[in-house]
Amino acid sequence: MGTLGKHYLLDLKDCRKDRLDDMDFIKEVLLDVAKEAGTAVIGESFHRFLPQGLSGVVLITGAHLCIHTWPEYGYAAIDIFTHGDSFNPEEAARLIVDKFESKNPAIVELKRGF
Amino acid sequence: MGTLGKHYLLDLKDCRKDRLDDMDFIKEVLLDVAKEAGTAVIGESFHRFLPQGLSGVVLITGAHLCIHTWPEYGYAAIDIFTHGDSFNPEEAARLIVDKFESKNPAIVELKRGF
Numbered sequence: 627m628g629t630l631g632k633h634y635l636l637d638l639k640d641c642r643k644d645r646l647d648d649m650d651f652i653k654e655v656l657l658d659v660a661k662e663a664g665t666a667v668i669g670e671s672f673h674r675f676l677p678q679g680l681s682g683v684v685l686i687t688g689a690h691l692c693i694h695t696w697p698e699y700g701y702a703a704i705d706i707f708t709h710g711d712s713f714n715p716e717e718a719a720r721l722i723v724d725k726f727e728s729k730n731p732a733i734v735e736l737k738r739g740f
Numbered sequence: 741m742g743t744l745g746k747h748y749l750l751d752l753k754d755c756r757k758d759r760l761d762d763m764d765f766i767k768e769v770l771l772d773v774a775k776e777a778g779t780a781v782i783g784e785s786f787h788r789f790l791p792q793g794l795s796g797v798v799l800i801t802g803a804h805l806c807i808h809t810w811p812e813y814g815y816a817a818i819d820i821f822t823h824g825d826s827f828n829p830e831e832a833a834r835l836i837v838d839k840f841e842s843k844n845p846a847i848v849e850l851k852r853g854f
Contacts, residue, residue, distance in 0.1 A: 633749070633817070669783075669784075669797070670783075682799070683798070683799045683806070687787070690806050692806065699853075701853065703853070740815070
């Protein structure tokens, strides 16, 4: 049994604020992450709050990506869960940090399972 | 600023195995959690693996729920993310543990934000 899933929690501070409130940009980032990993997107759902902020979830074969943003603080909480080998969570995390231009990212890896 | 989101990670061991492979049951549980909290479901996506196992994500106003199951081990990895006050993550966690009849649940609460 052992580790069944890897769960990366990203707390991204000092991001580009405009990008944290841009639905099209965020969708593109998360779908690009799936595409770069060569995995299929099963489903996605996004919601934009007023006056600002956004939440989104993407289900991928062998993985999920979730994001919640606070543009007013330049902050995003993201999590990447993977199981199996099709998806490299470290590469995904790196790509996401780059895209939001976070100057102060904190990434924690948790092993899920036994 | 401070805490912007609460993130509960549930590692549920010794669950009822049949329930971990039952798409209809799992959908019902997660949608019930949203309903009990009086919050709206924005979107949902589920996928069943062959020969067994299931992944699902549900986006709720002010929250998300994700689940990945391994019926063969009686194990489920679940996470509940909430921001705002509309959704009580502790009640949601309790309901989910009950529904899967986990005899060995581990729940970790993480604060997300600053």
